[in-house]
Amino acid sequence: MHQEELAQRQANRIVRRHKRIPFQDNGRRMKRCLVALAGGPGSGKSTLAAMIAEKVSQQHVKCQVISIEGFMKPKAELSKQQMKRRGAIETFDGNAVLRMFRVLRERGPGHELRAPSFDEERRDPVQDDQLIEADTEAIIFEGIYLLADREPWNNIESLVDEKWFIHVRPELCRERVADRRTKKGICRTRDEALKQYDESDGLNNEFITKHRYQTDVIIENNEELSLWEPDGDEVW
Template identity: 30%
Template sequence: MGPGRLKLTPQQALSRLVPHILEMESLAHKRIAIGLAGGPGTGKSTLAAELVTMLNATHPGSAALVPMDGFHMRHAKLEAMGQTDYKGAPHTFEGADFVDFLHHLKSATGVVSGPGYSRKIEDVVENAFAVQPEVRVLVVEGNYLLLSEGPFAGVRPLLDYAVFIDVPRELVRQRLMKRHGEEGLFTPERNAAHIERNDLPNYDLVSASQDRADVVIELVVER
């Protein structure tokens, strides 16, 4: 039996997820982690941020966003490895550090700060967010939360509930061209080549991990 599949708009998805998570939180005696996984360009970051906002509207200060993107390898390290063309692939993340961080977060009683990622500089930013002691729900967001191989395999056992966000591949391609073009760092030709060489293979790899989710949500979205 694979996970259940739901076809929902982002608002419908939030309306489904919020009460379910609130119920989980009320029954849990410790901090819980909710995973939102999906390929690049699927809108999971936006959904995760809105989920945190809605949870905090019900119970102020109870939810925090934990993005996987802060665990990109630093750009200088990727340059030294000759891997800048593959930035964003699983092997260009500090996967083991991310698993350790998540493990620590689940049992932490003090303030814990974590790294983020800035598309403006295409690099990691230290202390981009802080998880306060009163947080009860960690909303963890990233591409590789459900992988079964390599260091990322350690993430799934730490998630109390895992959601996979599914968006059609062609729409993802269009969104990524727009996203890569917004900061104006590279030419459209470079961006198109990067998407074909790196982003879409990563999307395909991530799609293959969706059976490890508790639920798959096919997002009904505008372009």
Template identity: 30%
Template sequence: MTPQPSFISDPAQRLVELLQARPTQRTIVGLVGLPGSGKSTIATQLANAVNAQLGAGSMLALGMDGFHLSRAVLAQMPDPAAALARRGAPWTFDAAGLAQRLRELRAAPLTAGAPAVPWPEFEHSAGDPVENAVWVPPSTRLVLVEGLYLLHREHGWNLDGLFDTCWYLDVPMDVALQRLVARHQAAWGFSVAQAEARVALNDQLNAETVLHSRERADGLVQSVPLQA
């Protein structure tokens, strides 16, 4: 029987310890969670806590959403309409591109004056990723990457060895899906029924895929209530 990961009592302090244990190297941490689990919020909170203790810029939180395949790439797939409808599924990301960028982050020299490493972000107003949206300077020795599929091992995903540790944000499925319904209502003006239908046709399928990767995590991060 596969041993289950245990909860990390103080994840911010654990991050500080990881950074201090590798003073001349960059530490890269993954944070996985269901859609709607609050990954980006928790990642930002952790970065703020670490930087408050070790100095501004010591840690940077990044997301994997910048590795979404563009609409132009999805349009070249055998069924473009289905590809767009399932955007957010594992096969609608550039997993190989993410792996390469993680390697670049790890290999980059941390000496003063060394070049920064670019990182893409997803621009919601444009509906597509934007290259070089963020630059990781050599002074940033701890990078946390949050995303859905960092522990996934199908559809071209395999990031083994690219994180020093990878955690799972443990939020119940029903809580995460309720947040997604509210998010779709706020973002798109959907009715409750429309938002629930969208969640059922895409988000819940993705959430079930993410949940199956939970046991691969090195530790669990406790969920906290989020602002509506």
């Protein structure tokens, strides 16, 4: 399956979900359609989320992508040991993520909300840098731990309409992350990038593969793309 085909199919799924949401007296839907898209480092979450959101918006349902990376704790709040494993679940503010989802559900459409972003150069979060606009009708949240079965992350399950997980073979994730870190200059050599993956990103990848709750769809993003139901039946 081509990436365009998969993005279109998932966009159609969001639009169908959105259309089933009842209207309020003011003409707005009772709630936004919220999607939790999770996957380990190198899974292609950001790229796929952006493509899907664009195709949703083309169907006259305004859709935004919000990254959870900004909820990583600032360096100043982490110990030396935590800094070595920055990116692990305990280095994120899961309670703040949960609060954001609860506020979204409480306020509904017609209200703005801000979320932090992550500054790649400073390697630290930037508060209130992502704006969820009042007229946004669907939101794709992308982040590694959105489907984690650990407190407080597991409380997100009841607050979203769709739960998607991107699975990539571990060895392919390793190559992709090493390539990205080398090209961006985060690591000086490929060997350094591979070592960094093995000591951090790879462990995070293993964690979320083992510790996630039930999903609606599994997206295989290896050399080829495919969609699977949780019971193992191929969707397309």
